[in-house]
Amino acid sequence: xxxxxxxxxxxxxxxxxxxxxxxxxxxxxxxxxxxxxxxxxxxxxxxxxxxxxxxxxxxxxxxxxxxxxxxxxxxxxxxxxxxxxxxxxxxxxxxxxxxxxxxxxxxxxxxxxxxxxxxxxxxxxxxxxxxxxxxxxxxxxxxxxxxxxxxxxxxxxxxxxxxxxxxxxxxxxxxxxxxxxxxxxxxxxxxxxxxxxxxxxxxxxxxxxxxxxxxxxxxxxxxxxx
Amino acid sequence: xxxxxxxxxxxxxxxxxxxxxxxxxxxxxxxxxxxxxxxxxxxxxxxxxxxxxxxxxxxxxxxxxxxxxxxxxxxxxxxxxxxxxxxxxxxxxxxxxxxxxxxxxxxxxxxxxxxxxxxxxxxxxxxxxxxxxxxxxxxxxxxxxxxxxxxxxxxxxxxxxxxxxxxxxxxxxxxxxxxxxxxxxxxxxxxxxxxxxxxxxxxxxxxxxxxxxxxxxxxxxxxxxxxxxxxxxxxxxxxxxxxxxxxx
Numbered sequence: 001x002x003x004x005x006x007x008x009x010x011x012x013x014x015x016x017x018x019x020x021x022x023x024x025x026x027x028x029x030x031x032x033x034x035x036x037x038x039x040x041x042x043x044x045x046x047x048x049x050x051x052x053x054x055x056x057x058x059x060x061x062x063x064x065x066x067x068x069x070x071x072x073x074x075x076x077x078x079x080x081x082x083x084x085x086x087x088x089x090x091x092x093x094x095x096x097x098x099x100x101x102x103x104x105x106x107x108x109x110x111x112x113x114x115x116x117x118x119x120x121x122x123x124x125x126x127x128x129x130x131x132x133x134x135x136x137x138x139x140x141x142x143x144x145x146x147x148x149x150x151x152x153x154x155x156x157x158x159x160x161x162x163x164x165x166x167x168x169x170x171x172x173x174x175x176x177x178x179x180x181x182x183x184x185x186x187x188x189x190x191x192x193x194x195x196x197x198x199x200x201x202x203x204x205x206x207x208x209x210x211x212x213x214x215x216x217x218x219x220x221x222x223x224x225x226x
Numbered sequence: 227x228x229x230x231x232x233x234x235x236x237x238x239x240x241x242x243x244x245x246x247x248x249x250x251x252x253x254x255x256x257x258x259x260x261x262x263x264x265x266x267x268x269x270x271x272x273x274x275x276x277x278x279x280x281x282x283x284x285x286x287x288x289x290x291x292x293x294x295x296x297x298x299x300x301x302x303x304x305x306x307x308x309x310x311x312x313x314x315x316x317x318x319x320x321x322x323x324x325x326x327x328x329x330x331x332x333x334x335x336x337x338x339x340x341x342x343x344x345x346x347x348x349x350x351x352x353x354x355x356x357x358x359x360x361x362x363x364x365x366x367x368x369x370x371x372x373x374x375x376x377x378x379x380x381x382x383x384x385x386x387x388x389x390x391x392x393x394x395x396x397x398x399x400x401x402x403x404x405x406x407x408x409x410x411x412x413x414x415x416x417x418x419x420x421x422x423x424x425x426x427x428x429x430x431x432x433x434x435x436x437x438x439x440x441x442x443x444x445x446x447x448x449x450x451x452x453x454x455x456x457x458x459x460x461x462x463x464x465x466x467x468x469x470x471x472x473x474x
Contacts, residue, residue, distance in 0.1 A: 106319035137319055140361055182314050189315030192277055193375065194302045194331040203336055 016088050018220045023092060026099040026213060037098065044094060048087045055083035106136045111202035126197055134186070142179060149174045229255040229383060229414055234285035235275060246271050247438040249285070253416065255382070258409050260425050260446075261418045263435035264457030269418040270310075272435070273385055276416075277305040289383075303332065306381030310388040312368035321347070321363070321371055322356040328379040339378075346378040350404055366397030370404055383414040390424060398424065402474065423461040426450060427472045434458060446470060 011019060027034065038045075056079045104112075110133040117125035149171060161167055206214075230253040238245035246268040253259055263269050274280040275287050278298035287294045287301075294301040309315050318324030325346055329339040347353045350370040355363070363371060369389065376384065389405065390398045402424055409415050409428070419425060426432065426446045434442035434449065436456045442449045447470060454460050463471045 105323075107323045133319075134317060137317060137360075141313065185309065185311055185314035186317070188274075188279055189309055190317060190327075191279060192302055192307045192309070192315075193328040193379065194299055195327075196299070196331055198333050200330040200333055200336065200339060 011089065012085070015220070015223065016085070016092065018223065019092055020088075022213075022216050022220055023095045023099055026103070027095060029209075030099060030103045032098060032102045041094070048090060051090065052083040052087050055086055056080045106133050107202065109133075109136070111204050114202060115204060124197070126199060126201075129202075130195075138182070138186075141182070142175075145178050145182075146171075146175055149178065228252045229290060230276065231288040231291075232275075232285070233288075235272070235282050235287060236284040237271060237275065237280060237282045239271075244268075245283075245438055246275075246435075249440055251433070251440060251443060253383075253414065255414050256412060257431055258415045258429045259417070259431045259433065260422065260429040261416065261433045261435060262420065262422055262453065262458045263418075264420075267435040267457075268438040269435050270387055271438075273307065273387055273416070273418060276383075276385060277302045277307055279307075303379055304382050305385055306376035306379060306383065307385045308369070308372045308376055308387065308389060310391050312365070312372045312392075315372055315375075316360045316368060318360060320356070321352060321358050321360060321374075324360055324371060325356075325374050325378050328375055332379065342378045342380065346374040349377055349408075350374045364397065365393050366400040369393065369397065369401045373401075373404060373408075377408075381413075383416060384408060386415070386417040388418055388420070390419065390421060399474065420458070422450070422453065422458060423463070424473045426461055427470050 056075050058074055058076065058079060101109075110129045113132055114125045114129035117123050117128060153167075153170060153174070158167055158170065232249055232251050232253075235249040236245070236247055244266065249272060261269050261272070271280065275282055276289070276294070278294045278301050281295050289301050289304050292300060316324050317327050322343060325343045326339050329342050334342075343356075344353070347356055350373050352367065352370055352374055355367070360368070360371065373384075384405075386405065389401055393401060405415060405417070406428060417425060422432075429446050432442070432444065432446045432449045433440055434453060434456050441456060442452060450460060450464060450470065461470065463469065
């Protein structure tokens with residue numbers, strides 16, 4: 001993913017096409033439901049529209065006004081191309097992240113993270129990997145709890161309060177209390193199951209598919225930079 | 227044989243008088259002990275001393291002759307604890323990932339971890355769900371997963387804190403049948419509950435706690451007639467004059 005991000009920052013149309021084919025193939029093979037994914041990412045695509053407009057359009061009051069409803073607005077060809085490239089790179093990064101999270105379980109992500117951090121001195125890689133794993137595991141629960149907190153407050157007519165700061169404060173305190181309570185219970189449960197630093201290391205294994213994708217990443221990275 | 231020895235166990239939470247006071251009892255191997263009492267009577271506080279989650283202000287707990295505070299990891303391996311809120315104790319994304327958490331903590335070899343995980347999942351009937359995401363399990367299945375996670379550490383005593391809370395009728399039946407099956411296999415069972423009706427038929431010993439102390443200790447038939455004055459509801463069948471009957 002790091003290599004894709006680095007290459008993406010320098011990639012032009014031909015390179016981005018290669019990357020796109022690689023990422024697109026990964027998404028198809030991993031059977032990610034593209035239709036519903038596009039629907040869920042509509043806010044992201046709206047953001048891309050703004051990014052494109054910001055890159056492609058320019059206002060210049062010093063030049064002679066051109067005809068049309070926006071006389072001082074122009075879209076130079078170079079700026080439009082630049083806007084397209086930037087948006088394409090952003091889509092590529094997002095889709096790569098999607099392919100990564102769709103094909104890797106939390107356990108595999110944890111194992112990989114621990115493996116990467118192991119050579120670094122003074123870094124407790126097992127503890128960090130466990131923490132990251134727990135965060136990923138409990139994000140759905142936190143989202144559910146936030147929804148329940150919102151519903152509970154609405155049931156007690158919080159909507160009648162017009163002060164947004166008060167509503168935010170009440171929501172945050174209620175949610176935080178629930179999260180910390182669950183965190184406390186989780187810590188106790190982990191301690192009860194003998195959690196300690198000297199745990200068995202996770203099992204890392206690469207399949208033929210993994211090696212193929214890794215090779216393809218190296219090839220496209222090399223073609224982009226050299 | 228005394229499996230757990232509790233000697234004059236006392237603990238008070240900081241800045242409060244609440245806790246437990248001078249608890250002194252033994253629990254034999256193979257028993258089915260029910261601990262009942264009103265909210266705040268100290269049941270959970272007492273349970274957490276058995277595996278060193280809380281260390282006492284005075285007194286001690288010994289598991290097979292060894293003090294818990296001298297070897298906490300040993301106590302946590304021998305005493306498997308299933309907490310009241312199943313969701314808060316499930317750490318794995320998938321069923322298999324959660325069950326191996328305990329054996330991984332013991333530093334076992336990967337092959338041994340796999341063997342224990344499969345055996346534990348089969349013991350609770352979740353073998354076919356090993357690849358399922360834990361947030362898609364039903365309430366009863368989550369409770370069984372919590373039990374499997376503890377069984378994978380091969381404990382000798384199983385401690386359940388309010389095992390039927392938040393469960394519907396099918397879930398309660400599943401969990402109760404699982405607990406009874408484990409008892410038949412030889413595990414010592416210690417359970418806290420507000421709801422004596424479900425378990426009193428199967429228990430061979432009933433303890434009542436009130437305000438941090440053990441106030442009654444005996445067989446269910448000896449004690450059940452007195453439970454209401456300590457804030458514990460008598461089983462419905464008993465109120466109707468039917469004696470202690472099975473809930474299943």
